[in-house]
Amino acid sequence: MNLQTQIVTMVAEVLKLDSGQAQDLHKDTDLISYDLNSLSAVELIVRLEQHFGIEVDDEDLLIDRLASIAKLEQLVFKYLGTPEGSGAG
Numbered sequence: 001m002n003l004q005t006q007i008v009t010m011v012a013e014v015l016k017l018d019s020g021q022a023q024d025l026h027k028d029t030d031l032i033s034y035d036l037n038s039l040s041a042v043e044l045i046v047r048l049e050q051h052f053g054i055e056v057d058d059e060d061l062l063i064d065r066l067a068s069i070a071k072l073e074q075l076v077f078k079y080l081g082t083p084e085g086s087g088a089g
Contacts (some may be wrong), residue, residue, distance in 0.1 A: 007072045010051065011036075014044045027070040032063070041066050048072070054079035 001009075012022035016032050025030065027032075036044075041063050045056050056079065065071055076082075 003073055003076060005068060006051070007048075007069055007076070010044060010047045010073070011069065014040050014047065021053060025069060027073070028068050031067050031069075032046075036063070036067060048076060050081060052076055 008022060008025050011017075011025060011031060011034075014025055015031070015036060017025075017034065021034070025031075040057065041061070044066065045061065049055055057073065060078075065075065
C-alpha cells in the first residue's frame with residue numbers, strides 16, 4: 001500500500017466517509033469540504049503520528065497545512081525524511 005493510499009484510508013476513517021466518498025479523494029481534494037475541522041484534524045495527526053512513527057511539530061498543526069491529501073503527504077515526507085517522488089511508502 002503506497003503512502004497516498006494509506007493517507008486516504010486514514011482520512012476516510014477519521015471523516016467517516018463511505019467508500020464512494022473515499023474513492024473521490026484525490027491529491028488536491030479540499031478536505032475542509034468533507035468536514036475536516038480542528039477536532040478531526042487533531043485525530044488525523046494522531047493517527048499519522050502513530051502509523052508512521054513521527055511526531056508533528058506544533059507549527060505544522062495549522063488546518064491549512066492539512067487540508068489535502070497532497071499536503072498530508074508532504075507533512076509525512078517532511079518527518080520521515082523521504083523525498084517526494086521516491087515512490088517510498
